[in-house]
Amino acid sequence: MSLIDLTKPHPSPTAAAPQYTERAELVLALPDAKPLASLGLNPDPLQSLAAALAGVRSEAGEQAEMCLDLIPVSERRLARRRRALLAAARRRGPSAYGERLTTGSTAGLGAGLMDALTSDWNGNRSARTTNRVPRQSDVRDSVGKFTPGGTVFAVQLLLRTTARHPQAAHARMNQLLAALATTSGENYFRPRRPKARRAIARFDHRMATGEFAPHRRQWLTTPELAGFLKPPTTRCSGSNIVRSGGIVPPAPANLPVYTGQPDLVPLGAVVYPDGVERIGAARVEDLLFALLLGKSGHGKTEEALVQAIALAHNGHGVWFLDPHGEAWVRAQPYLAHPHLQDRVWEINLATPTPDQRVVSWNPLSMEGRDATHVQEVVRAVTEGIAAAQDWGDRAPRARTILARTVQALALIALQAVDAGRPDLQPTVFQIRSWLTDDRWREALLPHLPPTVRKYWTTTFPKLAENAVPTVTYAIDRLDTSISLRAFFGSPRSGYDVRTAMDTGKIVFVCPSGSESDALVSCLLIHDLHRAGLSRQDTPRADRKTFWSWGDELTALDSSSKGFLAAIAEQLRKYEVRFIGMTQMALRLSATTRQALLQNQSLLATCAADYDEAAFVARRWNGHVTAETITELPKYHYLMSIALDGRPTKPFRVRGLPVDEIFAKYYNPDGLPALRQAIDTNTRRRVVGEVLDALETLDDDIRELFTAPPAPPSGGGAGGRGDDQHTHLG
Known part of the structure; x- marks a missing residue:
């Protein structure tokens, strides 16, 4: 039986290229009772062999093979061998033992020695008691390495090297022989090279079939062979070593198998206890928060996409924050299906062209809201901008001014909606207008409640002038980006994450290319947190589970100022799940890291730096x-x-790419229809139109509130013509 076949594979050489082969069978140079060296683990005996095989140039047609065939030797054959060795020791006389055992004749000495040495093995208790019992060292000297209690194998060791030049084949053979020279001890291997054609044919037949026909008897014990029968250890540093990957617990026997069930989330390919690889899964009810760690380019985003696409096709709501937009590009063909089209939203903040259609979001919008929701808008916008600016407790005046400004503008927006003009609601850019344009603000103040108006007429003028630039700084940053002006500059929103939660929308948010990614990400994460908390107005049984993913979590954490931790700590009860991906958990803030790890129900890592790997290994209590x-x-x-x-x-998982697990969903022909559906779903408008309207929005709002009432007309609300304006006196 061939137990070891160390072969370096190589591409088949061309038929015209000559091949030269060196062959050698290794046999024991001395009687097999003398042992080879017992090789330990440090250094690893396989290190020299791996080094010899590493030098084989497979691309040049070279090959090196080592075949070690073993057959266990029965105890009966071992007993006969021991008796033969003892008989040979008797013939050698007393000098073989270093001292005389008895003073009798030579014949009596031999008989007494033989009886004493074999009495234990034969169970003969009638051995002569008048003779002195030999020392144990004398027994070892007689039988050599074949002392009772060990396992012995009959060995056949064949070497063969092939190359396109005879000297190359000879050199490779010498390297193998040098590697095996480390076994030399009291005994050693001697190469026997077949030369005759028949001997060569016989050698090749044994190599090909494993036929056991060694040149002579050579029996080896386990200590002599152990160094070549074990896997390479960590001390075997050869680059050509295939590693086992370390000891990892097996996958749970009751791990669900994913075949498309709506109540399961696919994880990847898992080898189950029966040895069969299947797609493992987690149950939706068990998966609340997750953290995916590891190096860039090792599949974290792909793993998240697989999960998001699976849940989307099974009717779940999905929100995927994709900072670079690459995930959305990859996901589109797998979502381009009629049964999904009315649920898909795309928010892409990459720099657009003037004729491109974009989604807009107005955090100050009061459509679908009443006066009781003003405080929610104030809190959402104020906390979002304050967190993005990292004000903390250092800017109480700026925070107060911002809150009062948002309150006034939300009340103005509510009146515009009531008047049938939602297209004239203030946006975040009107925060700057309200604070810096006194005439515009004073024109709108009469339309606010007295308590609100009093702050602006009595308190605000007394505040230091340097508080206003602190507030408008964030707006000035947004104003430098065309994509952000288009996104935040429309009075009517096409993006509403609370609506997405309640109706199971599939939302991909791509803030790539914006000059204020940190500010935008903070506003989006805070809005997700706010929307999740607002679901307390919905009975628990009616809350649809909503799944959210955040890629590049380290960057999101630095910009979100604690809202990621709040999501992990608070939104479970509101059926909002969050999965984060990052390269370095140690770079997350302590608050976010602790919240995610405390509440995670899935922790995964691909390859990582040692410090990161050690951090994760500690979380698994030394199982890896x-x-x-x-x-x-x-x-x-x-x-x-x-x-x-x-x-x-922890158990092993092989990541499955989207195109492998969801090949049946791939539908690039459906992309045009998907884009048209997104235009409708999110009320996307042309960038040039949004920017042109934003330039005149201040004047249009003032005109709505200050111009005399127009005579009634049949025009519907929401138009852009002057004859359709509804004026507020």
Whole structure:
């Protein structure tokens, strides 16, 4: 039986290229009772062999093979061998033992020695008691390495090298022989090279079939062979070593298998206890928050996309914050299906062309709201901008001015909606107009409640002038970007995350290319948190589960100022789930990291730096080592999940790409229809139209509130012509 076949594969050489082969069978140079060296683990005996094989140039047609065939030797054959060795020791006389055992004749000495040495093996208790019992060292000297209690194998060791030049084949053979010279001890291997054609044919037949026909008897014990029968250790540093990847617990036997069930979330390919690879899954009810860690380009985003697409097709609401827009490009063909089109939203903040259609979001919009919602708008906008500016407790005046400004503009927006002119609601850019244009503000103040108006007429003029630039700084940053002016500059919103939650929309948000990514990300994350908390007005049974993903979590954390932690801590009860992906958990703020790890029900990592790997390994209580994590192949993960109310031990997962697991969903021909559906779903408008309207929005709002009432006309509300304006006196 061939137990080891160390071969370096190579491409088949061309038929015209000559091949030269060196062959050698290694046999013991001395009697097999004398042992080879017992090789330990440090250094690894396979290191020299790996180094010899690493030098084989497979691209040049070279090949090196080592075949070690073993057959266990029965105890009966071993006993016969021991008796033969003892008989040979008797013939050698007393000098073989270093001292005389008895003073009798030579024959009596031999008989007494033989009886004493074999009495224990034969169970003969009638051995002569008058003779002195030999020392144990004498027994070892007689039988050599074949002392009772060990396992012995009959060995056949064949070497063969092939190259396109005879000297190259000879050199490779010498390298193998040098690598095996480390086994030399009391005994050593001697190469026997077949030369005759028949001997060569016989050698090749044994190499090909494993036929056991060694040149002579050579029996080896386990200590002599162990160094070549074990896997390479960490001390074997050869670059051509295939690693096992370290010790990792097996996957749970009760891990669900994903075949498209709506109540399961796919994880990737998992080898189950029966040895079969299947798509493992987590249950929707068990997966609340998750953290995906590891190096860039190792599949974290792909893993998240697989989960998002699966949940989207099964009717779940999805919100995917994709900072670079690459995930959305990859996901589109798998979402371009008629049954999904009315649910898909795309918010892309990459720099647009003037004729491109974009989605807009007005955080101050009061459409679908009443006066009781003004405080929610004030809180959302104020906290979002304050967090993005990292004011904390250092700018109480700026925070107060901002809150009062948003309150006034929200009340103005509410009146515009009531008048049938939602297209004339203030946007975030009117915050700057309200604070810096005194005439515009004074023209609108009479339309505010007295308590609100009093602040602006008595308190605001007394505040220091340097408080206003602190507030308008954020707006000035937004104003420098065409994409952000288009996104925030329309009075009517096409994006409303609370609506997306309640109706199961599929939302991809791509803030790539904007000059104020941190500010935008903070506003979006805060809005997600606010919308989740606002679901307390909906009975628990009526809250649809909403899944959200955040890529590049480290950047999001630095800009969101604690809202990621708040999401992980507070939104579970409102059926909002969050999954974050980041390269370095140690770069997350302590608050966010602790909140995510405390509440996570899925923790996964691909290959990582040692410090990151050690951090994750500690979370798994030593079930895996940091070295195991650092050596993970690309697109492979270690993962633990919550299963049946308990966390599992980490197990291996092979990441599956979207195009493999969802090949049946791939529909690039449906992309034009999908884009048209998104235009309708999100009321996308042409960029040039939004920017032109924003330039005159201040004047249009003032005209709506200050011009005398127009005579009644049949025009519907919401038009842009002068004859359709509804004026507020």
